[in-house]
Amino acid sequence: MGTRDCKHISAMASPAVGEVGKTGEWRQLRPVIDYSKCLAAKKNKPHCFLCWLYCPEVVIKKAIPIEIDLTYCKGCGICAEECPAGAITMVAENASRDQDRPTNVE
Amino acid sequence: MLHGIKTGRQMLNNENHDTLIITGNEAAATGAKLSQVQVIAAYPITPQSPVTEKLCQFVETGELNSEYVTVESEHSALSVCIAASSIGARVFTATSANGLAYMCEQIHWAAGARLPVVMACVNRAMAAPWNVLNDQQDSMSQRDAGWIQMFARDNQEILDLIIQAYKIAETVYVPVMVCYDGYILSHTVMPVEIPEQEKVDQFLPPYKPHTILDPADPRNLNQVTLADPRPEASGTICHGYMELRYLLQEALDHSLETITDVERQFASIFGRSRGSLLWDYKLEDAELILMAAGSIATEATAAVDELRHQGYKAGVLGLRVYRPFPKQALIEATSQAKLVVVFDKSLSYGNEGPICCDLKSALYLSNSRPAVHGYIAGLGGRDVKARELVEATLDSIRCLDNEQHVRKSGWINCQI
Amino acid sequence: METNILNLPEQEYMLPGNRTCAGCTLSIAYRYILKALEGKAIITVPASCLTVLHGMYPTTSVLIPCLNVAFPSTAASASGLVAGLKALGKSDLTVVAFAGDGGTNDIGIQGLSGAAERNTDFIYICYDNEAYMNTGTQRSSSTPLGAKTTTTPTGKRQHAKDMPHIMESHGVPYIATACPSYPADLYDKVRKAKDKNGMTRYIHISTPCAPGWLFPSKDAVTVGRLSVETGMFILYEIENGTFQLTGKSRSMAEHETKLKPLASYMGLQGRFANISQERLEELQHWVNSRWNACLERTSQ
Numbered sequence: 001m002g003t004r005d006c007k008h009i010s011a012m013a014s015p016a017v018g019e020v021g022k023t024g025e026w027r028q029l030r031p032v033i034d035y036s037k038c039l040a041a042k043k044n045k046p047h048c049f050l051c052w053l054y055c056p057e058v059v060i061k062k063a064i065p066i067e068i069d070l071t072y073c074k075g076c077g078i079c080a081e082e083c084p085a086g087a088i089t090m091v092a093e094n095a096s097r098d099q100d101r102p103t104n105v106e
Numbered sequence: 107m108l109h110g111i112k113t114g115r116q117m118l119n120n121e122n123h124d125t126l127i128i129t130g131n132e133a134a135a136t137g138a139k140l141s142q143v144q145v146i147a148a149y150p151i152t153p154q155s156p157v158t159e160k161l162c163q164f165v166e167t168g169e170l171n172s173e174y175v176t177v178e179s180e181h182s183a184l185s186v187c188i189a190a191s192s193i194g195a196r197v198f199t200a201t202s203a204n205g206l207a208y209m210c211e212q213i214h215w216a217a218g219a220r221l222p223v224v225m226a227c228v229n230r231a232m233a234a235p236w237n238v239l240n241d242q243q244d245s246m247s248q249r250d251a252g253w254i255q256m257f258a259r260d261n262q263e264i265l266d267l268i269i270q271a272y273k274i275a276e277t278v279y280v281p282v283m284v285c286y287d288g289y290i291l292s293h294t295v296m297p298v299e300i301p302e303q304e305k306v307d308q309f310l311p312p313y314k315p316h317t318i319l320d321p322a323d324p325r326n327l328n329q330v331t332l333a334d335p336r337p338e339a340s341g342t343i344c345h346g347y348m349e350l351r352y353l354l355q356e357a358l359d360h361s362l363e364t365i366t367d368v369e370r371q372f373a374s375i376f377g378r379s380r381g382s383l384l385w386d387y388k389l390e391d392a393e394l395i396l397m398a399a400g401s402i403a404t405e406a407t408a409a410v411d412e413l414r415h416q417g418y419k420a421g422v423l424g425l426r427v428y429r430p431f432p433k434q435a436l437i438e439a440t441s442q443a444k445l446v447v448v449f450d451k452s453l454s455y456g457n458e459g460p461i462c463c464d465l466k467s468a469l470y471l472s473n474s475r476p477a478v479h480g481y482i483a484g485l486g487g488r489d490v491k492a493r494e495l496v497e498a499t500l501d502s503i504r505c506l507d508n509e510q511h512v513r514k515s516g517w518i519n520c521q522i
Numbered sequence: 523m524e525t526n527i528l529n530l531p532e533q534e535y536m537l538p539g540n541r542t543c544a545g546c547t548l549s550i551a552y553r554y555i556l557k558a559l560e561g562k563a564i565i566t567v568p569a570s571c572l573t574v575l576h577g578m579y580p581t582t583s584v585l586i587p588c589l590n591v592a593f594p595s596t597a598a599s600a601s602g603l604v605a606g607l608k609a610l611g612k613s614d615l616t617v618v619a620f621a622g623d624g625g626t627n628d629i630g631i632q633g634l635s636g637a638a639e640r641n642t643d644f645i646y647i648c649y650d651n652e653a654y655m656n657t658g659t660q661r662s663s664s665t666p667l668g669a670k671t672t673t674t675p676t677g678k679r680q681h682a683k684d685m686p687h688i689m690e691s692h693g694v695p696y697i698a699t700a701c702p703s704y705p706a707d708l709y710d711k712v713r714k715a716k717d718k719n720g721m722t723r724y725i726h727i728s729t730p731c732a733p734g735w736l737f738p739s740k741d742a743v744t745v746g747r748l749s750v751e752t753g754m755f756i757l758y759e760i761e762n763g764t765f766q767l768t769g770k771s772r773s774m775a776e777h778e779t780k781l782k783p784l785a786s787y788m789g790l791q792g793r794f795a796n797i798s799q800e801r802l803e804e805l806q807h808w809v810n811s812r813w814n815a816c817l818e819r820t821s822q
Contacts, residue, residue: 053530175602
């Protein structure tokens with residue numbers, strides 16, 4: 001099958017999620033959130049959200065509770081480092097999933 | 107009849123048009139003005155500089171409603187044009203020699219990005235050493251980049267070619283280089299019929315870009331493209347680099363027909379038809395053809411007159427389009443000849459004159475193959491006289507008569 | 523009025539799954555920049571890490587129109603967009619030229635100088651990761667004294683070029699420095715630049731690079747903070763020639779906070795691991811002089 005169905009005559013790309021694929025597969029460390037410490041979760045109202053603010057990958061949802069899209073999270077660890085409440089821990093990617101809180105999103 | 111000379115120009119008012127006696131540079135600037143270019147960016151270089159000055163004058167007096175960006179280099183000039191063309195503006199630039207070489211990566215870029223940039227190349231010798239005079243090495247050195255390259259033989263053709271270039275470029279989405287000889291044409295005055303703006307507008311509709319730069323439909327243009335085809339999010343398999351380049355070559359092949367169509371349309375509106383891919387002089391029964399591009403081909407018409415006077419059935423084949431190389435047209439045009447003498451004002455160093463070489467390559471496919479002899483002429487502004495073309499041709503005839511088939515290129519009036 | 527970092531707009535213009543390294547501060551900065559521009563911009567991008575962020579044909583990870591351009595031509599290409607938009611009568615879009623330190627200070631400086639001299643109506647943003655990172659960390663004129671790169675394996679022998687100062691010499695009406703470790707300061711500067719139509723605006727952003735500067739990705743925001751707290755990077759604005767410190771740098775000046783010693787910044791980064799004592803002292807001296815000059819300028 002050729003590429004004639006593609007109507008481009010020059011390189012002209014369109015936006016889509018996962019441009020390079022599932023970048024979650026790059027990870028060696030995975031963020032795990034302790035909602036008992038997360039300030040927004042504790043107050044149950046918009047607060048802090050520094051993890052959302054500093055995430056380079058746009059995978060943290062500014063919501064209560066915070067959700068991290070692990071399909072694309074690269075495991076950089078900035079959210080854990082910047083969380084003022086120490087609510088995020090980076091765990092080894094091959095650690096058991098049972099150690100995660102059930103509200104983590106994959 | 108002629109009136110007194112005013113500021114170096116004379117006007118002959120005709121019922122349909124004005125005729126001005128102007129330089130090739132002014133003809134180029136006027137062609138761009140009539141094409142209602144919207145963005146101009148050019149950096150001065152001898153012998154192109156008057157083009158930039160004339161265009162600035164047109165813009166600053168309001169004769170031309172255009173954005174003129176006084177860039178700081180030729181590389182930036184073509185960069186401005188590429189970007190402005192991408193957003194949908196009709197663009198123009200001009201340069202020569204080292205200026206053309208300086209924008210070299212952008213020449214490749216414009217072609218790969220499929221942008222209808224029109225550039226006047228005022229043919230000048232390449233350094234080193236420095237030489238501001240005419241030869242065709244500059245545009246020839248860029249012949250592989252994927253631009254359409256056309257040669258003007260006189261100032262009328264310069265103006266006409268610029269206007270036609272926009273129509274061609276905006277039909278096939280390939281940039282066009284209009285080449286004309288520095289000083290010989292650029293600085294020499296000739297009568298040029300100036301088309302009426304309304305007729306040019308009729309001939310040249312507004313530019314419709316294929317590129318999209320719109321926040322409502324965000325795209326990423328000319329990004330990294332890998333070797334192999336890859337699917338986009340919708341599943342359509344999109345081109346790899348090789349397929350995009352295939353499309354450029356395909357467009358250049360199609361442009362042979364487009365160039366001919368555009369010339370026909372131009373002729374029907376403006377009443378001037380001077381050849382599309384090739385032009386000829388006394389070619390009908392010619393057994394002996396003198397071939398060249400640009401003003402040297404016009405000089406060859408005087409040589410042909412002399413050869414005819416001496417009893418030879420000689421004719422001129424002028425190359426109007428060099429890229430894409432009009433192979434089929436050349437095979438047909440040379441099919442009755444015994445000898446084609448090619449005069450190249452440039453050299454593919456380590457090989458031979460580019461036009462001569464390309465002609466031989468085209469004729470390889472033909473059943474009827476005349477002998478082809480090549481001469482290098484006029485490098486660095488060395489004057490070329492009709493009698494020298496005659497002498498070279500007679501020399502070639504002698505070689506043929508002595509059955510000397512294999513020969514190196516001759517050099518016209520090289521005094522080494 | 524300064525934006526509270528908790529109130530940055532939520533709309534995103536970047537999509538997950540791009541090719542940047544984990545912890546890329548350019549990515550963080552780009553999020554804020556695009557929020558400040560409200561996505562109503564066209565960006566020209568030369569060969570650089572940003573090219574890679576934008577992705578490979580036929581997909582892109584960014585929701586604004588982007589024109590990839592040849593390496594030296596960022597500013598000239600942006601000039602072309604500006605001219606084209608003006609010729610077409612489209613006045614509601616901001617043109618942003620966005621290059622790295624290589625594409626700005628080195629190979630791109632000619633085009634930038636020309637565009638600035640013409641007072642071209644665009645925002646030029648330099649993201650400064652202090653080396654040619656996209657090609658694997660070769661030195662640029664932005665690399666600090668003593669830093670190791672692949673082409674300065676024993677440490678760079680010259681100080682970094684001061685691009686904002688060069689822009690000031692061009693009379694650029696709005697110049698600012700920023701760092702994504704201070705999101706609100708960065709956001710506000712881009713917003714301000716966006717509203718200053720009809721002139722050249724230059725923003726120089728420090729973007730610490732984990733693989734290039736050799737620190738763990740989790741420290742990316744910390745390193746940026748330390749660059750400001752040590753005076754290695756100073757947050758300021760120059761509006762029509764009037765200089766003022768902003769954000770953290772301003773509060774440090776106002777509270778007469780001593781600069782943190784460079785060792786606290788450099789200790790986190792492998793690129794300074796083998797810096798000689800002599801170079802370290804020279805660099806500290808350079809940093810102190812620049813900071814004092816800024817303090818003096820501010821007090822005028």
